[in-house]
Every structure is written in structure tokens, then in C-alpha cells.
Amino acid sequence: MSTAFFIKGLILGISIAAPVGPIGVLCIQRTLVQGRLSGFISGLGAATADGIYGLMAAFGLSVITHILIGYQFCLQLAGGCFLLYLGAKTLLAQAASPHSTIERKNIFTSYFSILLLTLTNPMTIFSFFAIFSGLGITTSQQNVSSALFLVAGVFLGSACWWFLLSLTVNFSRERMIPHLGLINKCSGAMIILFGLLSIAKVLS
Numbered sequence: 001m002s003t004a005f006f007i008k009g010l011i012l013g014i015s016i017a018a019p020v021g022p023i024g025v026l027c028i029q030r031t032l033v034q035g036r037l038s039g040f041i042s043g044l045g046a047a048t049a050d051g052i053y054g055l056m057a058a059f060g061l062s063v064i065t066h067i068l069i070g071y072q073f074c075l076q077l078a079g080g081c082f083l084l085y086l087g088a089k090t091l092l093a094q095a096a097s098p099h100s101t102i103e104r105k106n107i108f109t110s111y112f113s114i115l116l117l118t119l120t121n122p123m124t125i126f127s128f129f130a131i132f133s134g135l136g137i138t139t140s141q142q143n144v145s146s147a148l149f150l151v152a153g154v155f156l157g158s159a160c161w162w163f164l165l166s167l168t169v170n171f172s173r174e175r176m177i178p179h180l181g182l183i184n185k186c187s188g189a190m191i192i193l194f195g196l197l198s199i200a201k202v203l204s
Contacts (some may be wrong), residue, residue, distance in 0.1 A: 017047065035173075040162055050158050081199070087188045
């Protein structure tokens with residue numbers, strides 16, 4: 001039974017991570033410019049955020065959930081502004097040497113920037129509530145293990161997607177070397193657009 005929930009979690013994790021949005025653009029850009037490790041670590045930040053919200057839904061942490069929903073406007077507005085910052089930073093970034101190695105501090109920056117960005121969307125919790133309800137999982141004691149296996153599957157499925165994406169994009173990195181500056185500008189512009197759309201949605 002737990003194995004079935006774990007497999008369902010894997011599928012859900014991939015389906016949550018696969019749609020291309022600002023996170024995907026950032027991971028692709030970082031893979032092309034800084035290397036596969038940077039892209040994968042960035043995606044791992046998104047997978048961690050999904051895991052955190054999944055755990056909150058699994059254990060029915062209603063107090064924290066209500067706090068996050070109460071500050072939903074501020075969180076989503078902050079997320080939109082953060083996207084604008086990341087987009088501008090990417091847009092103005094100089095093309096680094098394609099053979100340079102990523103520094104340890106940049107690894108932490110890659111991870112936590114995407115983690116915080118993903119956490120600014122507390123509506124993700126409701127997605128997990130709906131998933132648990134659809135699968136017949138409640139927060140009762142007998143279903144805790146099923147919920148944990150499902151959340152573990154979601155995290156691992158999401159992590160696998162980001163690994164495969166960074167690995168696939170990395171194959172074309174050498175061919176993109178002459179265009180790293182253009183990649184930064186295009187990626188930055190797309191991220192800024194996502195940020196503006198996010199802010200417009202919050203203010204509408």
C-alpha cells in the first residue's frame with residue numbers, strides 16, 4: 001500500500017515540476033551559464049519547498065497554514081518582486097567563463113533563492129490538500145505513513161525531474177558558449193515578465 005502511494009507521489013512530483021515557469025527558466029539559465037550542478041541545486045530548492053508544503057498538508061498543520069494564507073497577498077507580492085530582482089540580476093549579468101567552476105557560496109545562493117521563491121506561493125498547500133483528499137488520505141494516525149510515503153515520492157519525483165532537466169540542458173552547453181550573454185538577457189527578460197504578471201495578478 002505504501003509503495004503505491006510512493007509511486008503516485010513520484011508521478012505527482014514530476015507533474016508538479018514539469019510545467020515551464022520562472023523556476024524552469026532560472027534552472028535552465030543557470031545550467032547553461034554556471035553548469036549542471038547549479039541548475040540541479042536550484043531545482044532541488046523547488047523540490048524542497050514542495051516537500052515542506054506537502055508535509056504541512058499531510059499533518060494538518062492548520063495554524064501555520066492559516067498564517068501563510070493570511071499573509072498570502074504579502075507573500076505573493078514579495079515573490080513577484082523577488083522575480084523582478086532575479087530577472088534584473090540575470091539580465092545584467094556578464095557572461096561568465098563556461099569552464100569556470102561554481103563556488104560554494106553560489107551553490108547555497110542557487111538553492112535558497114529558489115526555495116524562498118517557491119515558498120512565496122502558499123496556495124501550493126491547497127493543491128496537496130486536494131491531492132490527499134482525492135486519494136482518500138486523512139490526517140488520522142493510520143494514514144500518516146501513507147501521507148509520508150506520498151510526500152517522499154513527490155520530493156523525489158520533483159528532484160528527478162530537475163536532475164534530468166539539468167542533465168539534458170547541459171548536453172547543449174558547449175554549443176551555447178558563444179551565446180551566453182544573449183541567454184542571460186533573454187532569460188532575465190522572461191523572468192521579469194513572470195514577475196510583472198505575478199504582481200499584476202496579486203493586485204488585480
